[in-house]
Amino acid sequence: MPEAGYYSSKKTDDICEDLCGEQTSRGGLSMSRLRCALRGFDLKALLLLFIGAPVVIFIIYLHGQKVTYFLRPLWESPPKPFRTILHYYHPNVSMEQLCRLHGWGIRDNPRRVFDAVLFSNELDMLEIRWHELSPYISEFVLLESNSTFTGLRKPLVFANNRRRFEFSESRLTYGTVGGRFVKGENPFVEESYQRVALDQLIKIAGIEDDDLLIMSDVDEIPSGHTIDLLRWCDEIPEKLHLQLQNYLYSFEFHLDDKSWRASVHRYRGGKTRYAHFRQSDDLFADSGWHCSFCFRHISQFIFKMTAYSHVDRVRFAYYLNPSRIQDVICRGADLFDMLPEEYTFQQIIAKLGPIPSSYSAVHLPSYLIQNVDQYRYLLPRNCKRESE
Numbered sequence: 001m002p003e004a005g006y007y008s009s010k011k012t013d014d015i016c017e018d019l020c021g022e023q024t025s026r027g028g029l030s031m032s033r034l035r036c037a038l039r040g041f042d043l044k045a046l047l048l049l050f051i052g053a054p055v056v057i058f059i060i061y062l063h064g065q066k067v068t069y070f071l072r073p074l075w076e077s078p079p080k081p082f083r084t085i086l087h088y089y090h091p092n093v094s095m096e097q098l099c100r101l102h103g104w105g106i107r108d109n110p111r112r113v114f115d116a117v118l119f120s121n122e123l124d125m126l127e128i129r130w131h132e133l134s135p136y137i138s139e140f141v142l143l144e145s146n147s148t149f150t151g152l153r154k155p156l157v158f159a160n161n162r163r164r165f166e167f168s169e170s171r172l173t174y175g176t177v178g179g180r181f182v183k184g185e186n187p188f189v190e191e192s193y194q195r196v197a198l199d200q201l202i203k204i205a206g207i208e209d210d211d212l213l214i215m216s217d218v219d220e221i222p223s224g225h226t227i228d229l230l231r232w233c234d235e236i237p238e239k240l241h242l243q244l245q246n247y248l249y250s251f252e253f254h255l256d257d258k259s260w261r262a263s264v265h266r267y268r269g270g271k272t273r274y275a276h277f278r279q280s281d282d283l284f285a286d287s288g289w290h291c292s293f294c295f296r297h298i299s300q301f302i303f304k305m306t307a308y309s310h311v312d313r314v315r316f317a318y319y320l321n322p323s324r325i326q327d328v329i330c331r332g333a334d335l336f337d338m339l340p341e342e343y344t345f346q347q348i349i350a351k352l353g354p355i356p357s358s359y360s361a362v363h364l365p366s367y368l369i370q371n372v373d374q375y376r377y378l379l380p381r382n383c384k385r386e387s388e
């Protein structure tokens with residue numbers, strides 16, 4: 001539309017010049033030139049200017065984020081690629097042979113493993129996570145705050161539900177940290193404050209050099225056999241990111257395999273820092289699951305959308321409308337109505353639209369499959385959430 005308008009007014013300009021060219025060369029009167037210029041803007045062009053321009057501005061206001069995301073390949077180059085480590089696993093292959101396949105030796109006894117998380121309110125994910133990892137964990141470390149990253153008050157959800165985690169009690173180091181409640185601060189500041197507190201708690205839990213430390217969010221769940229392998233094999237990298245399968249809302253919607261923030265470290269006192277950013281180039285393929293926004297209740301979606309580091313993405317109040325959220329979940333669409341975060345046009349276009357549904361419940365965390373009645377909402381074909 002705007003292009004067509006541009007060309008049509010350009011055309012009338014040319015016509016005007018043709019008609020008036022002689023006149024100006026004859027008389028050189030600036031008044032007649034002005035008249036010509038005005039005649040050039042016909043009614044259509046004026047309408048276009050005064051109605052079209054605001055409409056275009058309004059569309060950019062509504063979809064500006066989409067425009068910038070779509071143009072991402074122009075303004076941002078992809079991060080340096082990881083060195084992906086081929087991952088072998090089969091339940092019927094011995095640990096010695098598995099270690100050897102990765103070019104590692106086997107130890108006489110396994111390393112101790114510490115699983116440390118910052119907890120918000122994701123009780124179901126925590127239960128699935130800890131049961132998946134339990135056979136291999138020496139110490140569970142959990143820190144929770146009475147503040148969200150965006151500085152809103154929250155109850156101590158783990159403390160109030162601690163009896164659900166009886167099985168972990170003898171191996172649990174639990175800590176709380178008071179929020180700072182600074183108004184209008186970047187949520188990443190509170191987040192890093194909480195991660196520093198978690199560093200202290202890991203030391204209190206008694207970690208020692210060469211123990212394995214898992215750094216990941218609660219919903220980034222390493223598979224048990226991956227952690228078992230890493231604790232038994234010698235000469236694994238000092239820091240290793242875990243490539244996880246990305247799911248959205250439940251294990252029905254498999255997005256891609258590009259989750260990489262979770263990592264496993266051979267602990268070094270004074271050097272190892274709890275972080276959730278890139279700390280190494282090594283990435284261990286197919287090491288577990290990352291289930292984002294995998295909540296039982298719609299209210300938890302709303303809480304997460306407003307309480308965590310993505311609050312700026314809630315650009316319109318109707319994004320938080322419960323029936324809209326339910327509809328988005330069942331379609332596998334995007335809660336924030338955003339475009340895929342990719343670095344090439346080809347990948348953006350390939351990922352446009354909702355995520356296709358899966359019918360697979362194969363290769364999922366064991367505790368989920370052992371308790372399908374309790375966790376039905378996480379499985380394919382069960383997108384309807386319970387009302388509270």
Ligand SMILES: *[C@@H]1O[C@H](CO)[C@@H](O)[C@H](O)[C@H]1NC(C)=O
Pocket residue numbers: 092
């Ligand atoms: C597991 O391995 C043993 C021998 O190593 C073999 O006898 C058995 O059939 C295997 N089982 C499966 C399920 O592959």
Ligand SMILES: *[C@@H]1O[C@H](CO)[C@@H](O)[C@H](O)[C@H]1NC(C)=O
Pocket residue numbers: 146153176177178179
């Ligand atoms: C948060 O926790 C800290 C430390 O436990 C406490 O001093 C503070 O009063 C709490 N704040 C709120 C708003 O609950």
